[in-house]
Amino acid sequence: MLTKVIIPKMGMSTVEVDLVHWFVKPGDTLNVGDPIAEVESEKANFTIEAEVTGKVSEILVELNETVDVGTVICLLETE
Structure with a gap:
């Protein structure tokens, strides 16, 4: 399941953020709480963490790209 x-x-x-760092690449295995990416808003930086255990299937947003809140940035393959 993705x-x-x-x-x-x-x-x-906050309506949009810049993706400033990827901690993962496709094929990496993640556990709950592992960092996935860092984003930056006008007011602060924020680390997005894994909410499930899985493997990074696909990255959908490029480094330094500006995206809206609610945008899917990557897909994790889970059981």
Whole structure:
């Protein structure tokens, strides 16, 4: 099964963020709590962590790309 990793809502006024760092690449195995990516808003940096155990199937957003809150940034293959 594929699980979507999305940019979470980070505040009332934040509508978009810049993806500034990937901690993973396709094929990497993740456990709950492992860092996936770091994003930057006007006010702060935020690390997106794995909410499930799985393997990175596909990365959908390029480094330094600006994306909206709610955007799917990668897919995890889970059991």
